[in-house]
Amino acid sequence: MPATIRDVAKASGVHVSTVSRAFSAPQLVNAETRAHVLAAAEELGYRPNRAARALITGRTHNIGLIVADIANPFFPPLIKAAESHARGRDYHVFVADTNEDAGVEEELVLALAKQVDGVLLCSPRMSNTQIEQLSREVPLVVVNRPVPGLPAVVMDVAQGARLAVEHLVALGHREIALLGGPRGSWTNREIRRAATLAARNAGAELVVLGPNAPTEESGSAQAEAVLRAGVSAVLAYNDLMAVGLIDALDHRGVKVPDQISVVGIDDTALSRRTRPMLTTVATPTAAAGRAAVDMLLQHGDDRRTTALVTLQTELVIRDSSGPGPHRTAGPGRRQQPPVDGVASESRE
Template sequence: MAVTIRDVAQAAGVHVSTVSRTFSAPHMVNADTRERVLAAATQLGYRPNQAARALTTGRTHNLGLIVADIANPFFPPLIKAAQAYARERGYHVFVADTDEDPQEEQELIQTLAKQVDGVVLVSPRLTNHSIERLGMELPFVVVNRRVKGLSAVLMDVGSGAVQAVRHLTSLGHRRLALLGGPRGSWTSEQMRKAATAEAAAAGAELTVIGPNSPTERGGTDAAPEVLGCRATGVIAYNDLVAIGLIEGLAARGVEVPAGMSVVGVDDTVAGRLNRPKLTTVAMPTAAAGRTAVDLLLQAVDARGNGAAAQTTLETSLVVRESTAAVRPGENPPAGAPEIAGAPAG
């Protein structure tokens, strides 16, 4: 005969309702009791009926996690941490990739709406207005975007950009470039504001180049503009853009860091394996994944009655091989025109 919830309760020495809460809301059950119930369930071979639970509780115990580009090495550590934390809380995660397309993002949200209890949006490309409207129908947590009325997990990219500018200016660089990300990116805008202010305070010139595709190709394509503005130090939107820029510069006879210093953002495996190893701003991706799921489950429990929460996570500069001191009296990199040609914007 099939093992029932009553069998588990009897074996664990608890009430049936405690077994039910262990599987539907594990955070509401004492850790020792929860472990005893789970051990009894495993020993008896009990598996909760997910469909029945959904009908009883009104919840699917599924969450959606939508990212801009799953091929970007920034996202997998966040996804893995979010899934692990959700599993501890008795939830499963459906992961979807928008390929940087806001229309695809909206369609995915609408598709998932009836299958999940809430959605984590990571680096969304939709407008704030669209996200606010969709958030009226389903609990949301947004990562790396501020949206009115929604909980958010922010990585302090502004501080990271400041650290990057200070690092480059401490090495003697006075002509800097910032390679921005895709149009409408919250992260890119925060970097631009912070880097512009810090460069001005340090007496350095900063040329903003973009928008750019947040890929290696985006960095490679930007190489001529970087050379055109005669920068000696560059901060890229992410590690992929930085790696692409290094490739584009090498193809034009400019070596990093001898002829140009380059700083990435994210601290991905790709940057650590690149040659030269990439100086970069480390982003707390795993912490962001766990925090986002935690805030989303709070929103699900509140059922629209809780206040939006915002958590900001610190970033830190990791110095490796792609930055070096500017050479005394250094001329513009080889191949650069005499007049800067890339306006800020």
């Protein structure tokens, strides 16, 4: 029923190959002929069949995008940016959701492999070995984790964690808890490493609580542990957990930030909606989505490149972090941290 290239050829009195070239190689066909063809195509409402084209060219003009959980507010901006960016380059995007399950992750990559020109693997929970294996099936770009030999885009979350810890120390906190994220998360390891280091350098103590699922619930569930740990400040793996923690503290009558300061990571839409508004590390999720698409389209088939894009993060100071018990002197609560560079502009 739908018009094919043959219908167009018939209608414009030329051969199908000419029609094809009229679309994909305009310089090879007489301008006049081309005009005829295009008119006929328009007339018939012809749209090339991408499946047929894919069959012969080997490129589907589709890309896969695999995330851990669409409902996690971290991902929608990334998905949105990637989709829109890809569409601008005439690519369509398959979105799939793994429910934070490494097994589903693998299955999805395999299922999508023959259907797409490449896959954007966001925050994978698989092992590097598994990922490398999969990259033999289909070009992969990994987001939020560097994998040796594969193109990846990561956020400098270590920098963010450092800034967060320094911010808390500057406010007078000496005992800080880190609400760890999920096992298998590179980001989690980075945060932990950087936060530990930053704390040590600043003469503060860092207690690690976790690993935990990156959800609001598990943030709430850790409230007891936080209180038991006797800390005056908490850095959470992400905003979701920070929000859950604040809620649970609130229920127990613990005031944030008066009694405990809480800092999140990601600067999701959520962070502006909590009371108090959340101090958090902003990660450039939309930029990451676009960068990942670019890398995929650019590298095309030469997998096993070692390209790594690192995006900067910054600390956004709001109301959930305040003076700690060891406050000596210095800036007021909402004031900018002393720091160099990135930290000093908290955009809002």
